[in-house]
Amino acid sequence: MKKSRKFLAALFSASLMLTACGTSDTSGGGSSSASSRDTDVKAAVSLDFTTMDPVDTSDTLSGGIQRLIMDGMFGFDDDMNNIPMLATGFTANDDATEYVLTLREGISFTDGTPWDAAAAKANLDKLADTERGLKRTSLLGPIIDTVEITGDYEVTVKLTQPFGAFIATLAHPACVMMSPKVLEAGDAECAAHPVGTGQYKFVEWESGDHLTVELNPDWWGYEAGLADADAGFKSVRFDVVTESATRVSGVQSGDYKFIWPVPTESYATLESDSNVKVYSDEGIVVYYLCMNTQKAPFDDIRVRQAMNYAIDKDAYIEIIRNGLGTKATSILGPAVAGYKKNDPIEADLDKAKELLKEAGYENGFTITQYYSSNSANEKTAQFMQQQLAQVGITVNLVGQESAITNALIQDCTKPGSEAEVDIYHTGWSPSTGDADWALRPLLASEMCPPANYNISYFANDEYDSLIHAALETADQAKRNELYAQAQDIVWAELPIVPLANSFNTWATATNLENVKIYKDGAINIRNAKFAGE
Amino acid sequence: MVRYLFKKILETLLTLFIVTTAVFFFVRMIPGDPARVIAGEQATLEDVENVRESLGLNKPVTEQYVIYVSGLLKGDLGTSLRTKRPVAMELQNRYPNTIKLALMAITWSATLGILIGVWSARHRAKWQDYLGMTIAVSGISLPNFWIGFMLISLFSVKLHLLPSTGSDGLKAFILPALTLGTNIMAILARFTRSSMTEQLKEDYIRTARSKGISETPVTWKHAFRNSMISVVTVIGMQFGFLIGGSVVTEQVFAFNGIGTLLVTSVSFRDYPCIQSLILIFSLHFILINLIVDLLYAVLNPEIQLS
Numbered sequence: 001m002k003k004s005r006k007f008l009a010a011l012f013s014a015s016l017m018l019t020a021c022g023t024s025d026t027s028g029g030g031s032s033s034a035s036s037r038d039t040d041v042k043a044a045v046s047l048d049f050t051t052m053d054p055v056d057t058s059d060t061l062s063g064g065i066q067r068l069i070m071d072g073m074f075g076f077d078d079d080m081n082n083i084p085m086l087a088t089g090f091t092a093n094d095d096a097t098e099y100v101l102t103l104r105e106g107i108s109f110t111d112g113t114p115w116d117a118a119a120a121k122a123n124l125d126k127l128a129d130t131e132r133g134l135k136r137t138s139l140l141g142p143i144i145d146t147v148e149i150t151g152d153y154e155v156t157v158k159l160t161q162p163f164g165a166f167i168a169t170l171a172h173p174a175c176v177m178m179s180p181k182v183l184e185a186g187d188a189e190c191a192a193h194p195v196g197t198g199q200y201k202f203v204e205w206e207s208g209d210h211l212t213v214e215l216n217p218d219w220w221g222y223e224a225g226l227a228d229a230d231a232g233f234k235s236v237r238f239d240v241v242t243e244s245a246t247r248v249s250g251v252q253s254g255d256y257k258f259i260w261p262v263p264t265e266s267y268a269t270l271e272s273d274s275n276v277k278v279y280s281d282e283g284i285v286v287y288y289l290c291m292n293t294q295k296a297p298f299d300d301i302r303v304r305q306a307m308n309y310a311i312d313k314d315a316y317i318e319i320i321r322n323g324l325g326t327k328a329t330s331i332l333g334p335a336v337a338g339y340k341k342n343d344p345i346e347a348d349l350d351k352a353k354e355l356l357k358e359a360g361y362e363n364g365f366t367i368t369q370y371y372s373s374n375s376a377n378e379k380t381a382q383f384m385q386q387q388l389a390q391v392g393i394t395v396n397l398v399g400q401e402s403a404i405t406n407a408l409i410q411d412c413t414k415p416g417s418e419a420e421v422d423i424y425h426t427g428w429s430p431s432t433g434d435a436d437w438a439l440r441p442l443l444a445s446e447m448c449p450p451a452n453y454n455i456s457y458f459a460n461d462e463y464d465s466l467i468h469a470a471l472e473t474a475d476q477a478k479r480n481e482l483y484a485q486a487q488d489i490v491w492a493e494l495p496i497v498p499l500a501n502s503f504n505t506w507a508t509a510t511n512l513e514n515v516k517i518y519k520d521g522a523i524n525i526r527n528a529k530f531a532g533e
Numbered sequence: 534m535v536r537y538l539f540k541k542i543l544e545t546l547l548t549l550f551i552v553t554t555a556v557f558f559f560v561r562m563i564p565g566d567p568a569r570v571i572a573g574e575q576a577t578l579e580d581v582e583n584v585r586e587s588l589g590l591n592k593p594v595t596e597q598y599v600i601y602v603s604g605l606l607k608g609d610l611g612t613s614l615r616t617k618r619p620v621a622m623e624l625q626n627r628y629p630n631t632i633k634l635a636l637m638a639i640t641w642s643a644t645l646g647i648l649i650g651v652w653s654a655r656h657r658a659k660w661q662d663y664l665g666m667t668i669a670v671s672g673i674s675l676p677n678f679w680i681g682f683m684l685i686s687l688f689s690v691k692l693h694l695l696p697s698t699g700s701d702g703l704k705a706f707i708l709p710a711l712t713l714g715t716n717i718m719a720i721l722a723r724f725t726r727s728s729m730t731e732q733l734k735e736d737y738i739r740t741a742r743s744k745g746i747s748e749t750p751v752t753w754k755h756a757f758r759n760s761m762i763s764v765v766t767v768i769g770m771q772f773g774f775l776i777g778g779s780v781v782t783e784q785v786f787a788f789n790g791i792g793t794l795l796v797t798s799v800s801f802r803d804y805p806c807i808q809s810l811i812l813i814f815s816l817h818f819i820l821i822n823l824i825v826d827l828l829y830a831v832l833n834p835e836i837q838l839s
Contacts, residue, residue, distance in 0.1 A: 044698070044787070048797065050615065050616065051616060051617065056617075058571075058572060058573025058574075058575060058576060059573065130579070130583065132583075132587075133583045133584065133586055133587025133588075134583070134587070135571075135572050135573065135576060135580050135583070135584060136580075137580075137583065138576070138577050138579050138580045138583070142579075187617075188617065188618075191616075191617055191618070192618065206626055206789070207616055207618065207622075207623055208623075208626075208627060208789050208793065208794060208797075209626065209699075209700065209789035239698060239699065239787060240787060240789075241698055241787035242784055242787065242793070243784045243785050243787065245682060245785075246682075246685065246697060246698055246784075246785055246786065246787055249682075249685050249686060249689060249690050249697055250689075250697050250698055252690050253685075253689040253690040253693060253697055254693070255689065255696055255697050255698065401565065401800070402570075402800060403563075403564070403565025403566070403567075403569070403570050403800065403801075403802055404564045404565045406565070406566075406569055406570065406574070407564060407565050407566050407569060410569060410574070411566060411569055411581075428575075431575075441575065441577075447577075450578045450581070451577060451578045452575075452576075452577045452578070453574070453575065
């Protein structure tokens with residue numbers, strides 16, 4: 001027995017030795033994060049945060065957290081209406097090439113740096129600097145020409161071209177304002193330690209594990225009436241919990257006061273739990289099916305109409321979205337500025353077959369649908385396969401790892417008629433809350449891959465000129481009119497099969513109220529209130 | 534002995550060099566463009582090109598390789614493409630977490646597995662044996678994710694005794710360590726049993742018994758020690774897999790370890806992160822093999838290290 005104990009001890013110390021070897025590999029990082037015992041509210045989110053630099057962020061979750069820490073010059077109210085934040089107003093010239101922004105006075109960043117015209121210029125200059133290699137500089141980089149300080153609290157922005165969506169774009173989460181001190185410290189610092197004027201202060205972020213923010217009692221928004229200063233908690237810790245079932249049991253066990261998102265299959269379970277409140281609300285993501293309009297058979301409008309009649313949107317919502325969704329009435333969600341409602345196209349198999357016959361496809365045809373393999377996408381692909389089989393269309397499914405599928409679809413340098421893609425199921429969230437950031441990237445002819453996301457390879461001169469004209473004015477009524485016409489063209493030409501408006505789902509403990517999800521899917525805890533245990 | 538170690542170190546360095554080079558070029562052969570994945574779905578072509586340039590991925594592969602290797606020699610693992618933070622920083626919390634979890638899991642599972650194995654072997658074809666092997670077969674058959682969820686629903690949701698997720702404090706390690714160790718416990722129980730059964734049939738055991746030595750020292754001093762050689766090999770291998778991180782268990786418990794990091798890194802084509810993780814895994818296996826070799830010599834003095 002003695003010997004074997006010695007042996008176990010040997011094994012144990014050997015493993016410790018190993019640990020020592022291993023950790024020496026990882027030296028070079030800073031000290032490990034502090035404990036989180038003083039955190040009041042714990043939340044669980046499904047994804048890891050990618051960066052804290054707004055100008056380098058492409059995911060809604062990270063953008064949403066940044067929006068807690070940093071305010072933009074413009075932002076959103078709970079219904080995603082554009083509201084002034086760090087700016088109090090603006091004036092634009094008639095052709096939307098020059099904007100004068102008036103800034104809110106008497107505000108400081110949480111590191112003490114004052115918010116003024118110089119701070120605004122430093123941020124706008126960063127957004128305009130396309131040389132910097134940050135992802136979101138493409139948003140305003142090609143558009144901003146010069147930023148001038150024209151008063152202590154006034155900046156004048158001259159644009160390289162007319163851009164009516166400028167104010168809407170300033171509400172994009174990438175355009176929140178960071179302390180000039182951090183900007184000066186460099187991009188690495190921006191990515192790791194953000195400082196803003198926001199309602200919350202950044203505390204710590206342990207990649208892959210959690211991110212913590214604490215309330216900023218001196219937030220200007222309290223006086224401006226944006227929220228009540230007494231939230232009933234001190235800080236919020238967001239844990240990364242990728243496994244859906246674990247998030248669900250976490251809110252049921254009380255470990256988490258708030259989880260996002262609620263997997264739709266667990267929605268009913270949580271509804272029946274008296275300790276949990278579960279919510280759903282229509283978002284701005286619209287799901288749709290692209291058809292490659294430059295390639296046979298989809299170059300024929302009758303085939304595209306037939307596709308729209310063949311796919312049952314109610315069944316799609318029931319089966320693929322677990323009942324959480326509404327039929328799409330545009331390529332934009334109803335909450336997006338510039339949205340125009342059209343009537344959903346109801347399924348009609350006879351009509352679909354008739355149209356296919358007219359187009360010369362009486363015996364159907366065979367196409368390929370690529371998708372990134374995960375169980376949700378696979379289910380969707382099979383759904384499309386089944387729906388289209390009813391009208392004689394054979395769909396071959398090719399599921400691949402997401403990076404491979406994206407490379408195939410988005411990085412395709414061939415013209416539309418030679419591109420691999422026939423049909424592709426996807427969803428889009430216009431994070432500016434404005435029609436431009438969907439109508440242009442999704443369907444403008446210059447946005448075909450690899451430029452951006454016009455996977456339908458839709459090229460319609462009238463459509464292009466409408467959406468470009470809408471950018472040449474800052475007059476919202478005029479822009480809405482132009483966007484309405486553009487959306488009518490989409491409905492007439494049908495480069496897509498519009499499917500459903502998404503729903504955001506989340507759940508909280510009963511003692512945490514007013515947690516919301518913005519229409520774009522970002523977390524909104526501006527008015528959250530904790531009643532205590 | 535010194536000569537042996539010296540030879541081993543040389544071998545290790547050579548292996549690591551081969552692994553480093555092979556992995557560097559192999560990961561770049563996987564289809565999929567990191568610049569595109571990192572830029573995101575909404576990115577324009579311009580964004581993607583910007584990202585490619587800022588990550589240094591527009592440079593020739595050979596130049597990238599030289600940069601990587603010269604960094605490694607200085608102890609720099611590179612910068613994660615996904616988070617733009619040093620890979621070392623990505624590892625600094627996850628790595629100790631995984632090691633701690635692996636040690637906890639291997640300790641309880643090896644101890645219990647060996648005890649069950651010895652017990653079953655000593656009472657072969659009796660109820661003790663059947664009970665032990667029922668436990669073992671169940672442990673092998675039950676999938677990790679199922680065990681994990683059952684433990685969560687019992688200890689977290691029903692009893693509120695242990696946290697369902699996280700890696701803060703020892704308490705958070707208990708459920709993942711139980712989950713992770715179950716299969717290994719079962720494998721070791723079966724392995725120990727068969728190895729012990731073999732040994733207990735040997736002539737030297739009969740001799741020992743005929744000399745009047747009582748059953749306990751016969752079991753532990755004679756049979757057990759001799760049966761340990763194969764068991765140690767299995768423990769070494771299992772431990773090697775454990776410190777590679779367990780993706781399933783980490784996912785279920787939202788445990789911040791290196792298994793999930795590897796999967797995330799692969800899907801983001803985060804080359805520096807993948808390279809570093811595989812380098813570390815190789816180093817682990819080499820070291821564990823070395824330790825197992827040394828243990829052979831301790832267990833059986835007839836084995837000479839040369």
